[in-house]
Structures are given as C-alpha cells and as structure tokens.
Amino acid sequence: MLKSLLSRFLKQDEHFANPDSSAKIRLELALESSGLVDWDFNYELNTAHRGMRHDELYGYKEFLPVWNFDNFFHHVLPEYHELAKEKFANIPETGEISFDYKIRRVDGEIRWIALRGKGQRNPLGKVVRVAGVLKDITAEKILEEKNSLQGKNIESLFENSTEFFCVLNSELVYEYVNPAHIRLFEGRNMKGLSVDEAQPELKGTAFVENLRRIFRTGETINFQDALVQIGRRFLYVDMMYSPKRDVFGNVNGIYAMGSDVTAKIEALKKAQQSAEQMRLITDKLPAFISYTDQNGKYQFLNRKYEEWFGKPASEMIGKTRDEIAPPEYVFESKPFEAKALQGTPSHHHGIISKTDESLNLDIHFVPDIDPLTKAVRGMVAVGVDVTVQMQALKDAELARKELHELLMQAPAPMCLLTGSDSVYTMANPEYLKLIQQKDVIGKTLNEVFGENDIDLYRHIIREVYTSGHPYHIREAPFDIIAENGESIHKYLNVGYHPYLDSQGKVKGVLVICLDVTEEVKSVKARDSFIDVASHELKTPLTALKLQVQLQNKILQDYPDKMNPDHLRKFLDKSLGQLDRLDRLVNDMLEGSRTSSEKLAMQFTLNDFSTLVKETFQFYDPQFANARMEIRLHIEPELKFVFDESRMEQVLLNLITNAIRYAPGKSVEVTLKKTGTDAVLEVKDHGPGIAAADQEVIFQRFGRVNPSRDVTGLGLGLFISKKIVENHNGTITVRSERGEGATFSVRLPMRMD
Numbered sequence: 001m002l003k004s005l006l007s008r009f010l011k012q013d014e015h016f017a018n019p020d021s022s023a024k025i026r027l028e029l030a031l032e033s034s035g036l037v038d039w040d041f042n043y044e045l046n047t048a049h050r051g052m053r054h055d056e057l058y059g060y061k062e063f064l065p066v067w068n069f070d071n072f073f074h075h076v077l078p079e080y081h082e083l084a085k086e087k088f089a090n091i092p093e094t095g096e097i098s099f100d101y102k103i104r105r106v107d108g109e110i111r112w113i114a115l116r117g118k119g120q121r122n123p124l125g126k127v128v129r130v131a132g133v134l135k136d137i138t139a140e141k142i143l144e145e146k147n148s149l150q151g152k153n154i155e156s157l158f159e160n161s162t163e164f165f166c167v168l169n170s171e172l173v174y175e176y177v178n179p180a181h182i183r184l185f186e187g188r189n190m191k192g193l194s195v196d197e198a199q200p201e202l203k204g205t206a207f208v209e210n211l212r213r214i215f216r217t218g219e220t221i222n223f224q225d226a227l228v229q230i231g232r233r234f235l236y237v238d239m240m241y242s243p244k245r246d247v248f249g250n251v252n253g254i255y256a257m258g259s260d261v262t263a264k265i266e267a268l269k270k271a272q273q274s275a276e277q278m279r280l281i282t283d284k285l286p287a288f289i290s291y292t293d294q295n296g297k298y299q300f301l302n303r304k305y306e307e308w309f310g311k312p313a314s315e316m317i318g319k320t321r322d323e324i325a326p327p328e329y330v331f332e333s334k335p336f337e338a339k340a341l342q343g344t345p346s347h348h349h350g351i352i353s354k355t356d357e358s359l360n361l362d363i364h365f366v367p368d369i370d371p372l373t374k375a376v377r378g379m380v381a382v383g384v385d386v387t388v389q390m391q392a393l394k395d396a397e398l399a400r401k402e403l404h405e406l407l408m409q410a411p412a413p414m415c416l417l418t419g420s421d422s423v424y425t426m427a428n429p430e431y432l433k434l435i436q437q438k439d440v441i442g443k444t445l446n447e448v449f450g451e452n453d454i455d456l457y458r459h460i461i462r463e464v465y466t467s468g469h470p471y472h473i474r475e476a477p478f479d480i481i482a483e484n485g486e487s488i489h490k491y492l493n494v495g496y497h498p499y500l501d502s503q504g505k506v507k508g509v510l511v512i513c514l515d516v517t518e519e520v521k522s523v524k525a526r527d528s529f530i531d532v533a534s535h536e537l538k539t540p541l542t543a544l545k546l547q548v549q550l551q552n553k554i555l556q557d558y559p560d561k562m563n564p565d566h567l568r569k570f571l572d573k574s575l576g577q578l579d580r581l582d583r584l585v586n587d588m589l590e591g592s593r594t595s596s597e598k599l600a601m602q603f604t605l606n607d608f609s610t611l612v613k614e615t616f617q618f619y620d621p622q623f624a625n626a627r628m629e630i631r632l633h634i635e636p637e638l639k640f641v642f643d644e645s646r647m648e649q650v651l652l653n654l655i656t657n658a659i660r661y662a663p664g665k666s667v668e669v670t671l672k673k674t675g676t677d678a679v680l681e682v683k684d685h686g687p688g689i690a691a692a693d694q695e696v697i698f699q700r701f702g703r704v705n706p707s708r709d710v711t712g713l714g715l716g717l718f719i720s721k722k723i724v725e726n727h728n729g730t731i732t733v734r735s736e737r738g739e740g741a742t743f744s745v746r747l748p749m750r751m752d
Contacts, residue, residue: 422508457476472496608678689735
C-alpha cells in the first residue's frame with residue numbers, strides 16, 4: 001500500500017507546484033485516511049516540504065517554518081542515527097529509501113516511524129529530490145514485539161503510554177485496556193466487558209457497526225477530532241481502529257489506539273477567537289493596518305482605512321489602492337511597497353492628502369514570506385499618524401534654535417562638549433574670546449588647548465561625563481597661551497552640567513564660565529592693602545607712643561631737666577607723627593569716597609603756575625633731607641578754573657612718590673601751555689616702572705613690588721587720577737625699567 005501511494009505521489013509531483021491542485025488535495029486526503037504523511041526533501045535547499053500532519057507526528061502543536069536534516073536527527077534516537085545516514089547515502093545508488101526508526105517526540109514520548117521514499121533524478125542522472133511518506137507504526141511494532149516475545153503480558157508494553165490503547169476480541173469484548181484508557185474513562189476498567197456492557201450508550205449506533213465492518217473488510221478506520229461524551233465531559237479525540245490478525249491472516253480482533261486532542265482543538269478555537277479579537281484590536285488602534293497580496297490587492301483593512309476612504313472594508317477587499325482611492329488622494333509610497341513585495345522590509349515617512357485633510361504618516365511595510373517556499377505571499381502595512389509628533393518636533397527644533405541663539409548671545413562664556421573625546425559642538429563668542437580662539441566647532445578639547453596646562457578641567461569634564469553629576473569650582477586659575485604667544489592668566493567660576501539626550505543618557509557636558517579675574521585681583525589688593533595699612537598706621541603710632549613714654553619717664557625721673565626747648569622738640573616730633581597718621585587716614589577716606597561717589601569739588605579761577613611753584617618750594621626741606629635737587633621750568637600766569645585744594649593734593653602725591661622712589665636723584669618739573677591745555681610733567685630718575693605695571697599704579701591699592709622700605713597705601717595715584725578726571729583731564733606715566741618715570745598731568749584751561 002505504501003509503494004502504491006508513493007508511486008501516485010511521484011506521478012502527481014508536477015501538480016504540487018500548484019497549491020490549488022485538486023490532485024494534491026485528493027492525494028493528501030487519501031494519505032491522511034491511511035494514517036500516512038507525505039514529505040518531499042530538496043537536497044539543494046536542505047529543506048522539506050511536508051504534509052500538514054507531519055509536524056504533529058513529532059509532537060508539535062504548530063507547523064514549523066522549516067524542516068531539514070537538523071530537525072530530523074534532533075528527534076531520531078541516537079541508536080538509529082547511523083542507520084538513517086546509511087539509508088540516505090544509498091539513495092543515489094538504489095534510487096529509494098525504506099527503513100523504520102524510533103523518535104522522541106516534543107513531549108518526550110517514544111514512537112516508531114516507518115519511512116518510505118523514492119529519489120527523483122535530474123537530466124544528468126543526479127538525485128536532487130526524494131519524495132515519500134511517513135507513518136506512525138508504534139502500534140504495529142508493539143504487536144510485533146508482543147508476538148516475538150510469544151505472548152508476554154501486553155500490559156507492560158503500554159504501561160507508560162500517554163495514548164489510550166485497548167484490544168477487542170471477535171466478540172467485541174475488551175481483552176486489554178492500558179492505564180491511559182482507564183484514566184480516560186474516569187477510572188472505569190472495561191477489561192472482560194463487551195462494548196455493549198461497558199458503553200451501553202453506544203449500543204445500536206454506527207460506531208458498533210463500524211467495528212463489525214473491520215472484521216468483514218480488514219480495513220483500518222480513523223476518526224479525527226471526534227467529539228465524544230465520557231461521563232459528564234465532552235472530549236475531542238483522534239482514534240485508529242486496525243484489524244488484529246491470527247497467524248493465518250484472519251481478523252480475530254481489533255487494536256484501538258487514540259489520543260485526547262481536546263487541548264489542540266481548544267487551542268484552535270482560541271486561535272480563531274484571537275483572530276477575531278485581533279480584528280477588534282486593530283479596529284480600535286489609531287493606526288492604518290492592512291494586508292495586501294502579491295498583486296497589491298487588499299485582503300484586510302482595519303477601521304482606520306474605512307474612516308479615511310469613507311467605505312466599508314467589504315467594498316475594498318480584493319482591490320488595489322488605485323482602484324479605491326479618490327482622484328485627490330496623494331501618497332507616494334509605491335517604491336517602498338514594491339520593495340516589501342520583493343522580500344525586503346521598508347519604511348516610509350510621508351504625507352497623505354485628500355481634499356479636506358492631510359496626515360503625516362510613518363509606515364512600515366513588512367513582507368509575508370512563506371516559511372517553506374520562501375516565496376513572498378503578500379505584505380503587511382502599519383501606518384501611524386505622527387502629525388502631532390512632527391509638529392512637536394518642528395516646535396522643538398525651533399525652540400532648540402532659539403535656545404542656541406540665546407546661548408550664543410549670552411554674556412557669560414559657554415560651550416558644549418559632546419562624546420567621550422569632548423568634541424566642541426557649541427561655543428558662544430564670549431567663550432571664544434575667553435580662550436583666545438576663533439573657531440573650535442568639531443575639534444576636541446585636546447586639539448584646541450594643545451600644550452596648555454588644563455589637566456584640572458579635563459579631569460572634571462571626564463568625571464561629569466562619566467557620573468552624570470554636575471560640578472562647580474570657584475576662582476580656579478586658568479592659564480592660556482593666546483595665538484600671538486602672549487600668556488594670559490585668569491580666574492574663573494565654572495559650572496559643569498551633564499547634557500542628557502531624550503533617554504536620559506549623558507551625551508556631553510555644558511560648561512558655563514564666569515570670569516572673576518578682576519574680583520580676585522580686588523580681593524588680593526584688599527588683602528595687600530590691609531597688610532600695608534596695618535603697617536603704615538602702626539609705624540607712626542609706635543613712634544608716638546615711644547616718644548610719649550620717654551618724655552613721661554624723663555618728667556618722672558628728671559623733672560628739673562624738662563626745659564622749653566626739650567619740650568618743643570618733643571612736640572614737633574609728635575606733631576610730625578600725627579601729621580603722617582592724619583595723611584594716611586585721609587588717603588583711606590579719599591580712596592573709599594572715590595570708589596563709591598564723586599569727590600566734592602570747588603571750582604574757582606586760580607593761577608595754576610603759582611600753585612605748582614609754591615607747592616614744590618614749600619617741600620624744599622623734605623627734598624633736601626632726601627638729598628634731591630629740584631629743577632622747576634614753569635610757564636607763568638597759566639590761569640583757569642580748577643579746584644585749588646584738590647590739585648594741591650595731586651601735586652603732593654607726585655612729590656611724595658618722587659621722594660619715596662627716587663631719593664638722592666634730581667627731579668625736573670615742567671609746566672607749559674599746549675594748545676588749550678596746561679601740561680604738567682614731573683620727571684624723576686628712580687628705578688622706573690615696567691610696562692605691565694603702568695596701569696596698576698593708578699588702581700586702588702595699586703603698588704609695584706611693595707616692600708617695607710617703601711611706605712604708602714597705594715591710594716595716592718588712584719585719588720590723583722580721580723581728581724584729574726573730575727577736571728576732564730588726564731594723568732599718565734611714561735617709563736622704562738632703570739630709566740626713571742615721567743608723570744604727565746593734562747588739564748583743560750577752561751574759564752567758566
């Protein structure tokens with residue numbers, strides 16, 4: 001029988017290329033009715049085309065996408081591997097294959113399988129395919145083993161079988177029932193009972209008549225997915241009733257074997273319910289979901305399509321989009337659909353439009369590929385309306401640009417470094433100005449700074465990028481070498497903030513700087529001032545205290561020696577120290593006043609020539625004491641409006657500086673009219689002032705190379721500059737190291 005069916009299978013092979021071939025259907029029905037499963041193995045593709053019940057034979061509840069030698073040997077018991085390999089290896093020579101083997105099903109059950117097949121050769125005589133059939137011959141093998149063991153107890157052969165098995169004699173009396181059969185019938189052991197006695201509900205039915213027919217015809221009867229009632233339960237079962245023969249070949253009983261397929265049927269029902277539920281779900285989803293065949297004709301459309309096209313799905317099934325779309329419909333997706341129908345998934349983003357509406361869609365086209373033939377059967381399309389999201393992206397991009405513009409215009413230096421290499425992706429003008437660079441975008445931190453010592457900043461940036469935690473430093477030193485080679489030293493307050501992407505992952509580091517160089521310098525100048533001021537104030541106080549203590553002791557110990565001349569000298573020295581203390585206090589008051597408000601000025605018409613001459617002559621004793629020669633070159637009668645008292649203060653500061661820094665040297669004082677201005681120059685021959693310090697000396701508390709040998713608070717020139725500026729004038733210095741210094745005061749000679 002197997003050979004007969006196999007011959008018919010090979011003769012009808014050409015019909016198998018056509019899935020709708022009636023010959024194939026008839027043959028499959030014939031095979032199923034005989035308990036056979038067809039298979040067709042292609043050597044070149046290493047894959048098998050097989051009947052629908054093939055995978056069930058191996059215990060699978062669902063049809064596998066691919067079946068090849070790996071699947072086959074996975075189930076064949078190891079002791080049959082060499083036999084199977086030998087049989088398949090002999091096909092090119094014999095042209096056929098036939099052997100029995102044992103398998104282990106997915107559920108662990110051991111079954112006997114009979115395999116029969118014939119090779120099909122190409123025009124060159126090479127076997128390229130093998131087609132054949134399989135059959136579960138477990139029952140037959142069991143019977144063979146029973147006969148070979150000469151009547152050993154049949155119960156031991158089926159004791160662990162998960163399928164129910166029984167043997168009926170010619171009187172339809174149960175000779176044997178296995179434990180699975182007893183469990184099926186809820187513990188009822190039917191051994192020794194007739195069918196009518198064991199199952200009276202079957203008496204007189206077609207079922208009993210079919211059993212008797214087996215004795216007459218010797219045929220095997222199969223029932224698949226049969227619904228039976230056992231007690232109060234309804235079950236689905238697959239049953240096979242085959243004849244039991246004596247040694248002469250006569251039918252003397254029936255072997256009945258079956259399995260409970262209720263779970264499988266219920267799974268199929270659930271699958272059908274799931275399909276219906278899927279329809280309900282897809283109708284509820286706010287997405288366009290469709291399935292088209294290889295010709296682009298719709299086989300499924302959800303409710304979203306019905307709403308968009310204004311038609312029920314039943315009117316669109318079997319038609320292409322061009323056939324159902326109105327003339328004004330626009331959506332250019334055909335290239336992407338064609339790609340999917342060729343077997344490659346594709347993705348398209350575009351706009352669909354009709355007269356009164358437009359949508360922004362994001363569509364994925366997924367090919368439906370037959371797992372056996374690898375042919376593309378159709379295509380699934382899922383389109384999501386992203387109109388709102390796209391508008392949000394546009395708004396976000398606009399906001400990003402506005403934020404970028406804001407950062408670029410920010411008065412504080414800012415930059416954005418991304419990636420582990422710290423690549424510049426944003427740097428505003430203030431930042432470029434700070435680091436003395438023109439363009440850094442796309443460069444790494446190391447490329448921009450090169451040899452500059454910024455290890456502290458590199459370490460902090462790496463730490464923030466790795467940990468995701470912000471970091472702040474205050475008054476950090478920052479040394480940079482400008483493009484012109486000049487070394488620039490600054491102090492910065494710097495904030496390092498992690499820059500996160502949409503998933504919260506650190507993408508880079510945002511650096512925000514605040515240049516506090518001037519503030520730090522001011523603090524240092526203040527500290528220096530406090531140090532100098534304490535020294536300067538303490539010096540006259542200490543001297544005054546010593547003089548008073550000395551005179552007090554003389555008065556106590558030698559009262560007769562306290563004569564007027566001695567007392568006058570003491571008072572002169574004390575007054576001198578008090579004058580010095582008074583000048584220091586006045587300088588501090590003036591320095592504080594000029595930093596917070598304008599100096600009080602009293603402008604009157606005065607002779608500047610006379611003021612300069614008399615002021616320098618008044619200090620002749622001090623110049624003489626410092627061994628200094630004063631040379632005056634004064635143009636007479638330079639009269640204009642100025643504050644005489646304040647300008648005398650400026651002259652005093654210039655005189656004091658000359659005495660402090662150029663003792664023992666000559667000083668030239670020149671006053672002349674230049675244009676509409678009066679120009680006063682005081683030139684000394686002291687140590688001179690370095691170019692870098694020539695602006696510092698006019699700052700509050702500004703002192704160059706301060707030492708204990710040179711007194712002063714560093715306020716004199718600062719106050720002088722404020723006084724001159726209040727006259728709309730200027731005060732400057734020209735000097736080189738070792739060449740002395742020339743201070744120049746230029747005042748407009750206004751008459752009102």
